[in-house]
Every structure is written in structure tokens, then in C-alpha cells.
Amino acid sequence: MRRRGGAGDSGDSGDIGRAEGRAGGARGARAQRSRLPWLRTLLLAPLLTYVSLPFLIRLFPGLLTKFVYLNFLAFPFFADFRRPELLVNNTVSLYLTTEPGVTVGVWHTVPGSRGAEARGKDRRWYEEALADAHPVIIYLHGNGGTRAASHRVQFLKTMGAADFHILALDYRGYGDSTGHPSESGFTTDVLALYDWAKARSGNSSILFWGHSLGTGIATNAARKLQEERGVQVDAVVLESPYTNIRDAGANVPITKIYRQFPGFEYLILDSMARAGMFFRSDENVKVLECPLLILHAEDDTVLPPALGRKLYETAREAYKDKSKVKFITFPEKLGLGHDYISFNPELPALVK
Numbered sequence: 001m002r003r004r005g006g007a008g009d010s011g012d013s014g015d016i017g018r019a020e021g022r023a024g025g026a027r028g029a030r031a032q033r034s035r036l037p038w039l040r041t042l043l044l045a046p047l048l049t050y051v052s053l054p055f056l057i058r059l060f061p062g063l064l065t066k067f068v069y070l071n072f073l074a075f076p077f078f079a080d081f082r083r084p085e086l087l088v089n090n091t092v093s094l095y096l097t098t099e100p101g102v103t104v105g106v107w108h109t110v111p112g113s114r115g116a117e118a119r120g121k122d123r124r125w126y127e128e129a130l131a132d133a134h135p136v137i138i139y140l141h142g143n144g145g146t147r148a149a150s151h152r153v154q155f156l157k158t159m160g161a162a163d164f165h166i167l168a169l170d171y172r173g174y175g176d177s178t179g180h181p182s183e184s185g186f187t188t189d190v191l192a193l194y195d196w197a198k199a200r201s202g203n204s205s206i207l208f209w210g211h212s213l214g215t216g217i218a219t220n221a222a223r224k225l226q227e228e229r230g231v232q233v234d235a236v237v238l239e240s241p242y243t244n245i246r247d248a249g250a251n252v253p254i255t256k257i258y259r260q261f262p263g264f265e266y267l268i269l270d271s272m273a274r275a276g277m278f279f280r281s282d283e284n285v286k287v288l289e290c291p292l293l294i295l296h297a298e299d300d301t302v303l304p305p306a307l308g309r310k311l312y313e314t315a316r317e318a319y320k321d322k323s324k325v326k327f328i329t330f331p332e333k334l335g336l337g338h339d340y341i342s343f344n345p346e347l348p349a350l351v352k
């Protein structure tokens with residue numbers, strides 16, 4: 001075309017040439033624009049997600065429960081819950097119906113000193129073993145993953161070797177347990193396990209040991225036991241805890257990108273309560289009277305140790321017998337972080 005225009009000797013050939021040039025330019029722009037949606041989506045999708053997520057959370061606070069509970073991240077993904085012996089010795093799996101329609105999976109690890117005896121024994125033997133006067137830990141894991149996660153298995157190994165019974169459950173909605181996660185549902189699951197253990201453990205002491213999100217579940221359960229039945233659990237241990245879920249939300253790294261977002265408190269933090277999530281350990285500890293031990297690593301980058309300290313100070317203030325409240329921090333050089341306190345071989349000695 002250009003050639004034809006260029007070949008013409010009429011005076012307006014230049015005009016034709018220019019017109020075609022414009023048309024060519026428009027074609028080029030069209031071609032470019034048709035590539036743009038890709039680019040635009042690529043650039044805009046994260047931005048739109050970033051901006052709209054807080055509003056979606058405010059509108060549908062139930063969304064927030066997914067981020068807090070993370071039960072859909074069921075790592076390790078190929079665990080065989082019925083065969084815990086593949087991961088840890090002296091352990092069986094059992095199932096407990098905690099309310100009609102909800103069944104939770106539990107692993108029971110017996111004290112290491114009974115390891116030789118335990119080999120090849122069935123569930124009945126394990127159940128009877130609960131009455132052997134060794135203390136019983138009800139282990140309440142954090143969010144995300146299942147009881148088969150490696151740091152939780154390590155807890156069974158460390159405390160099992162130190163001659164504790166450990167009952168580690170997956171709350172409703174986690175692992176192979178049925179049902180959907182909810183704060184009050186977790187408490188129901190834990191108290192059902194407590195009753196089951198209490199009915200079999202004679203005079204042995206029973207402890208609630210919570211880790212991370214599980215610390216709020218531990219204090220909820222201990223408080224309910226106290227307020228509704230007048231029963232004190234024998235001790236509560238809180239590993240890498242927080243004061244309440246709102247404070248936790250304001251401090252966990254995942255919300256860091258939103259802290260400067262206008263309306264962060266209104267849109268995200270206030271939505272915790274609207275989604276039915278409170279986990280008020282700072283209120284719960286004021287009701288407790290049992291020994292309370294708080295463990296926190298100084299290099300915890302998920303929940304800062306300042307939260308553990310604040311919880312300790314709240315409890316110490318409220319307790320009549322202040323000697324029952326203890327706070328142990330682990331120096332940074334041990335590298336225990338948020339999840340690895342149970343890898344510390346000195347842990348059982350600190351607890352006893």
C-alpha cells in the first residue's frame with residue numbers, strides 16, 4: 001500500500017501516505033492494546049486483591065476464620081493417622097465422639113518407661129495404662145496442619161521420653177476429625193477428651209498444654225471447667241502464647257502488609273469478634289488458680305514474646321498465689337522460634 005502511494009506521482013500522494021501511516025499506527029496501537037489486558041491483569045490482580053480483601057473480610061467475617069484456623073492446610077499431606085507408629089513409638093490412634101455428629105482423632109503416647117511393654121499392644125491396653133500414675137498431658141496444637149506435623153510429633157517424643165502420657169487431638173475440622181472449626185467447638189472437643197481421660201486416669205494429674213493458637217483453647221477449656229463444674233485442671237502450660245486473638249492478629253507477620261492500611265482495626269481486627277473468634281487468654285487466666293507456666297522463645301517471629309510476657313503479668317497480677325505463675329523465655333541463640341520449643345531437651349526438667 002505504501003509502495004502504491006509512494007509510486008503515485010499525484011500531489012496528494014503524500015496525504016495518502018500520511019493517512020495510511022495513521023491507519024498503520026492505529027493498527028499497531030490495537031495490537032498493543034490487545035496485549036495489555038494480560039499485563040493489566042498481572043499488575044492489577046494483586047493490587048485489587050490487596051485492597052478488596054479487608055472489605056470482603058468486613059462483609060464476610062467468616063472468611064477470616066479460614067485464615068486464622070488454616071485447617072485446610074492439612075500438612076503433612078500423606079499422613080496415615082491410624083498408624084502413628086510410623087512416626088512415633090508407643091502410640092495408638094483413637095476416635096472420640098465429642099458431641100453428636102462430631103468425632104475427633106486422638107493419638108495416645110504412653111510414657112517411655114512403658115515402651116517395651118507397649119509393643120504390639122492394642123487400644124485397650126493403652127486405655128488401662130492411663131491409670132499408671134504418670135501425669136497426663138492433653139496437647140492442644142496450633143493452627144494449620146494436623147497432629148502428625150513434625151514439631152507436634154517431636155513434642156510426643158520429648159514428653160513421652162520424660163514419662164508423660166500424651167493425648168494429642170485434632171480438633172473438629174482438622175486432620176481426620178469431622179465437623180467444622182469454631183472456638184466453642186474446640187472447647188467442647190477438649191473437655192470431652194478431658195472427661196474421657198479423667199474417667200481412666202485414676203488420681204493422675206492432667207495438664208492442658210497449648211501451643212500457639214492452642215494456648216487460647218487451653219485457657220478457654222480450663223476456665224470453662226472451673227466456672228461450670230468447679231473443677232481445676234492440675235496445670236496449664238502455654239507455649240508461644242498470645243493475650244487474645246485480636247492482639248495476635250495485630251502482631252502476626254501475615255497482617256504486616258495491612259497495618260498501615262486505612263481502617264485496619266475496623267476492617268480486620270474488629271472482624272475477629274464478628275467472626276466469633278475471641279480466645280481471651282488474658283481474661284481466662286484471671287479465673288484460674290492452677291499452676292500456670294508460660295514458655296516463649298525470644299526469637300519467636302510469629303507471636304512476639306512481649307505477648308507472652310503481657311499474659312504472664314496479667315496472670316501474676318490476678319493470682320492470689322503468685323508462686324503458681326511462671327514465665328520461662330528461651331534465648332535467641334537456641335533458635336527455637338515459634339514452633340521448636342519442644343525440641344529443647346531441657347523442656348521436661350523445666351516443666352516438672
Ligand SMILES: *[C@@H]1O[C@H](CO)[C@@H](O)[C@H](O)[C@H]1NC(C)=O
Nearest residue numbers: 084085086087088089090157
Ligand atoms: C521406635 O523405636 C525403635 C527402637 O528403639 C527405633 O529403632 C525406631 O526408630 C523408633 N521408631 C520411630 C518411628 O521413632
Ligand SMILES: *[C@@H]1O[C@H](CO)[C@@H](O)[C@H](O)[C@H]1NC(C)=O
Nearest residue numbers: 131132133200201202203204
Ligand atoms: C486416689 O486417692 C484417694 C485418696 O487420696 C485414694 O483413696 C484412692 O485409692 C486413690 N485412687 C487410685 C486409683 O489411686
